[in-house]
Amino acid sequence: MTEPTPAPDEPTNKRRFSRRALFGATGAGVVVAAAGGVTAAKLADDDSSSSSNVVAFRGTRQAGIITEAQDRLHFASFDVITDSRDDLIDMLQRWTAAAERMTTGAETVDGGAVDHGEYNPPADTGEALGLDASSLTLTIGFGPGLFGPSASDPNRPDRFGIANRKPAALKDLPAFAKDAIEPSRSYGDICVQACANDPQVAVHAIRNLARMGFGVVSVRWSQLGFGRTSTTTVSQQTPRNMFGFKDGTANIRAEQTDVVNRWVWVDPADNADPAQWMTGGSYLVARRIRMDIEPWDRANLSEQEAIVGRTKGAGAPLGMTREDDTPDFAVATADGPMIARDAHVRLAHPDNLNGIQILRRGYNFTDGSDGFGHLDAGLFFIAYCRDPDKQFVPMQKQLASKDAMMEYLTHNGSALFACPPGLKAGEWWGQHLFT
Numbered sequence: 001m002t003e004p005t006p007a008p009d010e011p012t013n014k015r016r017f018s019r020r021a022l023f024g025a026t027g028a029g030v031v032v033a034a035a036g037g038v039t040a041a042k043l044a045d046d047d048s049s050s051s052s053n054v055v056a057f058r059g060t061r062q063a064g065i066i067t068e069a070q071d072r073l074h075f076a077s078f079d080v081i082t083d084s085r086d087d088l089i090d091m092l093q094r095w096t097a098a099a100e101r102m103t104t105g106a107e108t109v110d111g112g113a114v115d116h117g118e119y120n121p122p123a124d125t126g127e128a129l130g131l132d133a134s135s136l137t138l139t140i141g142f143g144p145g146l147f148g149p150s151a152s153d154p155n156r157p158d159r160f161g162i163a164n165r166k167p168a169a170l171k172d173l174p175a176f177a178k179d180a181i182e183p184s185r186s187y188g189d190i191c192v193q194a195c196a197n198d199p200q201v202a203v204h205a206i207r208n209l210a211r212m213g214f215g216v217v218s219v220r221w222s223q224l225g226f227g228r229t230s231t232t233t234v235s236q237q238t239p240r241n242m243f244g245f246k247d248g249t250a251n252i253r254a255e256q257t258d259v260v261n262r263w264v265w266v267d268p269a270d271n272a273d274p275a276q277w278m279t280g281g282s283y284l285v286a287r288r289i290r291m292d293i294e295p296w297d298r299a300n301l302s303e304q305e306a307i308v309g310r311t312k313g314a315g316a317p318l319g320m321t322r323e324d325d326t327p328d329f330a331v332a333t334a335d336g337p338m339i340a341r342d343a344h345v346r347l348a349h350p351d352n353l354n355g356i357q358i359l360r361r362g363y364n365f366t367d368g369s370d371g372f373g374h375l376d377a378g379l380f381f382i383a384y385c386r387d388p389d390k391q392f393v394p395m396q397k398q399l400a401s402k403d404a405m406m407e408y409l410t411h412n413g414s415a416l417f418a419c420p421p422g423l424k425a426g427e428w429w430g431q432h433l434f435t
């Protein structure tokens with residue numbers, strides 16, 4: 001594979017690290033692999049966004065939350081299949097080292113694909129050799145079932161002695177109106193969200209973590225996403241969802257520090273002492289939402305726009321012309337409000353939800369067709385929030401019962417994970433939960 005040629009408008013400070021370049025350079029001692037550390041990454045900061053192709057793995061926050069949303073997703077939810085706390089910790093340590101390397105464009109271990117002897121299975125599966133880091137971020141979260149009983153599995157024992165460390169906010173989401181949740185696409189003990197600008201890099205990362213976890217975890221479900229449906233920084237263009245509408249316009253942006261602190265990061269006051277490991281982290285809500293594409297495609301444009309509450313072309317609130325115009329829910333027409341009472345954006349707007357906000361970070365998906373000639377397509381909705389019970393739950397309750405868009409949606413996957421804060425040098429995933 002050839003090294004990608006930098007685009008002419010690429011910043012001159014842009015750093016490119018490819019697995020092939022590192023592969024060739026390790027002999028010269030360029031890469032510092034001790035404790036999984038690789039010197040090349042941009043130094044971490046609160047934002048973790050990077051203008052280069054390497055996003056810092058370590059920092060105050062985990063990367064992949066307010067990081068500028070990448071184009072591709074591979075999300076995996078794992079069941080822990082061992083009762084051994086030591087084995088789980090050992091795997092988390094090995095995962096951390098490999099994850100840190102992969103986010104720099106390196107293999108899981110030095111020379112993993114081809115240098116570990118012809119009679120051993122390769123320690124890296126190799127499909128990302130020659131590809132650069134592609135802004136890969138790997139974000140870990142822990143599900144309610146890891147701590148013992150949960151609503152989805154009430155008989156789970158506390159296998160790892162961490163029941164008292166469970167944050168109050170970490171509980172399975174309630175059932176919402178019209179939910180059609182499939183357990184085989186839902187829940188899980190540990191999640192890893194892999195986001196990258198190259199799908200092969202994201203898939204390689206999840207595949208290798210799954211391979212390394214053999215005997216300790218098994219993949220419960222996973223989801224690929226092919227196009228972001230959010231903007232998380234002010235410089236990003238708003239993408240479109242599978243209904244053809246701009247999605248992400250009114251999202252929280254990384255630069256809105258006060259808003260992010262209020263609605264995304266867990267505060268010390270949110271938890272008692274045993275759950276302080278979550279301070280500075282965030283809760284990840286995942287919902288697989290099937291979109292009924294074919295009936296939608298037969299709805300006329302004005303009906304589609306009335307359901308969303310924005311125009312399809314510009315993405316402007318109805319009654320306005322520009323995407324960044326502020327919606328005015330008071331404007332009336334002869335037939336009622338300009339933005340209908342059951343329009344999606346009216347119901348999801350903070351003015352109609354006691355000020356509540358969430359950070360959306362979802363992806364379009366298409367998993368082929370369903371055997372009846374319909375696309376199995378939709379939105380893999382991901383949201384980050386400080387307290388799902390006070391943010392996502394009331395928002396989704398309102399949408400599930402009143403939103404006109406629900407006629408075209410089926411929520412068939414659901415999960416909640418607690419994503420701890422970022423790692424300092426030498427720390428490993430889950431360290432402050434298990435020690």
Ligand SMILES: C=CC1=C(C)c2cc3[nH]c(cc4nc(cc5[nH]c(cc1n2)c(C)c5CCC(=O)O)C(CCC(=O)O)=C4C)c(C)c3C=C
Binds near residue numbers: 243248379395399
């Ligand atoms: C519970 C939260 C939300 C779910 C679930 C959800 C599903 C969903 N949304 C769209 C399409 C659009 N959503 C838009 C705005 C919007 N959506 C939510 C929340 C949920 N959406 C919020 C908080 C907002 C912002 C509201 C506001 O403050 O104005 C938009 C408009 C553009 C935008 O602001 O992003 C679209 C379009 C789909 C298709 C969908 C499920 C498949």
Ligand SMILES: [Fe+2]
Binds near residue numbers: 344348
């Ligand atoms: Fe929405």
